[in-house]
Amino acid sequence: MSSPNGKLTARESNALDMRYVFLALTGALFVGIIVYPLYHVLAKSFVSGSGLSLANYVKVFSNPTNFKALWNSIWMSATTSVIAMVAGTSLALFVIRTDIPCKNLLRIMLLMPYAIPPFIGAIAWTQLFGPAGYISKAYINLFGSYDVPWNIYSTGGIVLVMAMYQFPVVFITVSGALGRLDPSFEEASRMSGANAFKTMRDVTIPLVMPSIMAGTLLAFVGAISNFGIPALLGFRARFYVLTTRIYSALAIPDMPLATAMAVLLAITAGAALFVQIKFEKGQSRYTVISGKSVRPQTISLGKWRMPIFFMVVAVSLFASIVPMASMLLTSVLKYWGAPIKLSNLTLKHFSYVFNLEMARRALKNSFILAVLAATVTMALGAVVSYMSVKAKMKAAVVLDIVGTFPYAVPCTVIAIAMILAWSKPPIMLYGTLWIMLAAYLVRYMPFSIRTTRATLQQIHSSLEEAARMSGAGWLQTMRHIVVPLIKPGLIAGWILVFMPAFRELTMSVLLWSQGNETIGVVIYNMQDAGNTQIAAAISSIVLLLILVGNVIVRKVSKGQVGL
Amino acid sequence: MGIGIEVVGLFKYFGSVAAVNDISFSVKEQEFYSLLGPSGCGKTTTLRCIAGLEQPSKGSIKIGDRVMSSASEGICIPPEKRGIGMVFQNYAVWPHMNVEQNISYPLRITKVPSEKVRDRVNEVMDMLKLTGLGKRFPSELSGGQQQRVALGRALSIKPAIMLLDEPLSNLDAKLREQMRFELKDLQRNTGIAILYVTHDQVEAMAMSDRVAIMKDGVIIQEGKPLDIYKNPKEKFVADFIGTTNFIECDVIGSSASSTDIRLESGSTFTVPEATDIRGRCTLALRPEDIELSAEGTDGFEAEVEVGIFLGNVIDYRIKIGNSKLRVQSTVATMFRPGDKVRAKVGRVVLFN
Numbered sequence A: 001m002s003s004p005n006g007k008l009t010a011r012e013s014n015a016l017d018m019r020y021v022f023l024a025l026t027g028a029l030f031v032g033i034i035v036y037p038l039y040h041v042l043a044k045s046f047v048s049g050s051g052l053s054l055a056n057y058v059k060v061f062s063n064p065t066n067f068k069a070l071w072n073s074i075w076m077s078a079t080t081s082v083i084a085m086v087a088g089t090s091l092a093l094f095v096i097r098t099d100i101p102c103k104n105l106l107r108i109m110l111l112m113p114y115a116i117p118p119f120i121g122a123i124a125w126t127q128l129f130g131p132a133g134y135i136s137k138a139y140i141n142l143f144g145s146y147d148v149p150w151n152i153y154s155t156g157g158i159v160l161v162m163a164m165y166q167f168p169v170v171f172i173t174v175s176g177a178l179g180r181l182d183p184s185f186e187e188a189s190r191m192s193g194a195n196a197f198k199t200m201r202d203v204t205i206p207l208v209m210p211s212i213m214a215g216t217l218l219a220f221v222g223a224i225s226n227f228g229i230p231a232l233l234g235f236r237a238r239f240y241v242l243t244t245r246i247y248s249a250l251a252i253p254d255m256p257l258a259t260a261m262a263v264l265l266a267i268t269a270g271a272a273l274f275v276q277i278k279f280e281k282g283q284s285r286y287t288v289i290s291g292k293s294v295r296p297q298t299i300s301l302g303k304w305r306m307p308i309f310f311m312v313v314a315v316s317l318f319a320s321i322v323p324m325a326s327m328l329l330t331s332v333l334k335y336w337g338a339p340i341k342l343s344n345l346t347l348k349h350f351s352y353v354f355n356l357e358m359a360r361r362a363l364k365n366s367f368i369l370a371v372l373a374a375t376v377t378m379a380l381g382a383v384v385s386y387m388s389v390k391a392k393m394k395a396a397v398v399l400d401i402v403g404t405f406p407y408a409v410p411c412t413v414i415a416i417a418m419i420l421a422w423s424k425p426p427i428m429l430y431g432t433l434w435i436m437l438a439a440y441l442v443r444y445m446p447f448s449i450r451t452t453r454a455t456l457q458q459i460h461s462s463l464e465e466a467a468r469m470s471g472a473g474w475l476q477t478m479r480h481i482v483v484p485l486i487k488p489g490l491i492a493g494w495i496l497v498f499m500p501a502f503r504e505l506t507m508s509v510l511l512w513s514q515g516n517e518t519i520g521v522v523i524y525n526m527q528d529a530g531n532t533q534i535a536a537a538i539s540s541i542v543l544l545l546i547l548v549g550n551v552i553v554r555k556v557s558k559g560q561v562g563l
Numbered sequence B: 001m002g003i004g005i006e007v008v009g010l011f012k013y014f015g016s017v018a019a020v021n022d023i024s025f026s027v028k029e030q031e032f033y034s035l036l037g038p039s040g041c042g043k044t045t046t047l048r049c050i051a052g053l054e055q056p057s058k059g060s061i062k063i064g065d066r067v068m069s070s071a072s073e074g075i076c077i078p079p080e081k082r083g084i085g086m087v088f089q090n091y092a093v094w095p096h097m098n099v100e101q102n103i104s105y106p107l108r109i110t111k112v113p114s115e116k117v118r119d120r121v122n123e124v125m126d127m128l129k130l131t132g133l134g135k136r137f138p139s140e141l142s143g144g145q146q147q148r149v150a151l152g153r154a155l156s157i158k159p160a161i162m163l164l165d166e167p168l169s170n171l172d173a174k175l176r177e178q179m180r181f182e183l184k185d186l187q188r189n190t191g192i193a194i195l196y197v198t199h200d201q202v203e204a205m206a207m208s209d210r211v212a213i214m215k216d217g218v219i220i221q222e223g224k225p226l227d228i229y230k231n232p233k234e235k236f237v238a239d240f241i242g243t244t245n246f247i248e249c250d251v252i253g254s255s256a257s258s259t260d261i262r263l264e265s266g267s268t269f270t271v272p273e274a275t276d277i278r279g280r281c282t283l284a285l286r287p288e289d290i291e292l293s294a295e296g297t298d299g300f301e302a303e304v305e306v307g308i309f310l311g312n313v314i315d316y317r318i319k320i321g322n323s324k325l326r327v328q329s330t331v332a333t334m335f336r337p338g339d340k341v342r343a344k345v346g347r348v349v350l351f352n
């Protein structure tokens, strides 16, 4: 508080000092771990041989394979996002706005792919639809044919599996917008003489169009940044995208080429996100909440109710239960391809995994990395958010922006940045576990800033002011008031960083080294080497942990957040 | 034209709560009818049942001679087939359409030829003083203008019936007063029946041909505004409509045309009103029905506590024993605090 004559009291100026010290330290750290490495990628991509040049980019555009990868990335992601848009939007409309049964259950099931790591999903889909897959074999038995009319290891397979893991993004944004839409907009349309269908066409869909577009662009970014699916399904089909080409370029190693492709990847994803933010702003102008809790009548589907219900159920099952069940089944079968009966079930793959030195090491590494990444990012995120939301400090707003920026940078690009920045003196992290920690910190900083910001915004500042008026200093106020109030939010946020970090693949696969494997890397390598069942056993363990984590998050946040 | 609404035995339950609990009323053709009551009494729910946005639990709703909802016969005509215009409390003007598109939507959806649409839209915009704003989007309009667009949208298909749910509550006081007159004019010029919902008694009194006072899902009293004002059937109505003083008193005698009353302070007086109530009762007195004078023998003795000059009237607070009364007097002489006065009582209503 200021004293009456406007001068700061001693305690106030101390508190101010403390805050600036915190801010300055965080700022320095952000520059070191985020700005410096990312700047390296951009700079390196324009350097070749002796000086500045565009040679690396020329190499991308002149080499047909590289250029094709850029083109493949773009159209594969575009096709994926269009499918995700149609599927996500119609599912949201069906589940939120019509009278199909079991809506809540369907909603949860449709959100599940969001929690399943896409590469684990891709493995499950090969188990289902691959040459010896469960569904392929069922098809052959059923129709007595020798072959199946599909091939999961193909462009189409990649697009479909990718769409399966991207449509929940559209589903979430659109159903959120539908929930916030003032029901009287639709009722006014009914009163104007439009029936349920015309109301949907003329009022509902146009009003949530910005959200549909925003969700679709997020799906695009998700698809173009994904490594696991095109790697596990595309290498065999000789279908390359930027992320898999960068992986190959690093194996050669051709660092300058990888860097140039990384910049192209970052630009494409960044442009999409830029437009996405525009759409998001557009939506917020459209959604006005009247404060009345009247929900609009759900649209009666009439004779279509059951057919549509079964269709939604089928999609939900394939989005959630089916891949998990397939993973579990594969992990307990005596051998891959064994007939499914009780006598063919075994736990030997699990005991093999638990005795495998590499797997145990990977579990331990991933656990350490995820704990550290979650703890450090949440602590830094809390400081930055507090300073910008509560203390309303200008400098903190800058940090907020810097810390959130990596959200727009694909994981592959972050990994390249880490290699460029940390594999030369004075700091040599390449070849150790810590380079992955550095990457995770950059990657998950935006998430922690976002969750802590949301949590802090819910606390009215008068609560803190009351503590200050009661004589508590800044640190005491933090300890006694702020921290206890935001604790549930912090715990939920911590788990929301821990879980994706624990099963991270895209960055780890570029950064790991012998002895420093992560769980994602081991699953990927096992599957790649044809050890389907070992990969399935480890994946099952990971899925179980994700499930448990999700239950905890929902408990802690009272159902407000989940993966 | 010339269609009314008839609601018979309407019930609406939300879970086990009865938001509307056996309501019957009818709106005659070309009538301005208001549902008036405190928050949560079921006005909106009644209106939404008539609109078809809510399905009644029991009862029937007829518009003209068409049955729109009948729980017993299992009829519930969808809202778009009822031919009703409706104005929502928050306007619900579509933000993705401009003024013209909003107003013309009901016409376009019923496939009216486009020249006719244009003519009608221009006509409605003229009537509502929206000329020149046709290409603007709702975000570029003031609250009052948005509300006119909502009205225009409801009027464009020339509905025989309009439902309005607190359409003025989001406007500032001045605009609200102006819109009151405009709505009334509009109804006179178009000859449609209007069912109006509000919790603002001044609004209801000023515009309505008839008013229904609602409480807890039932209609307590229905009638012309002045009749309700003069003869409230219950203490609740007297309190809700206008300002009323309530005093505990005893009836000590009565004749065919007057009643003798004793106040708690001991003073007795006679009011020119017959009653069959005996003993303890509540006396309801409108502030303007009390006349103050410096001397005389009518009414009862009281002491002026404070008087505020309001321009057209003087607003006094007077004291009799322990009770305080509000009095609005037009008399030119102003009493001062502490003055002893005689309060002569005009109309009163007695409640058990």
Ligand SMILES: Nc1ncnc2c1ncn2[C@@H]1O[C@H](COP(=O)(O)OP(=O)(O)OP(=O)(O)O)[C@@H](O)[C@H]1O
Pocket: A293, A294, A295, B014, B018, B019, B037, B038, B039, B040, B041, B042, B043, B044, B045, B046, B199
């Ligand atoms: N969809 C609903 N679900 C459950 N209860 C409801 C619903 N709509 C209304 N109610 C309840 O029914 C009662 C009547 O509500 P209604 O909206 O009709 O009141 P109102 O008279 O319009 O009040 P206000 O003047 O505040 O608008 C309230 O107690 C309300 O809580």
Ligand SMILES: [Mg+2]
Pocket: B043, B044, B045
């Ligand atoms: Mg209401």
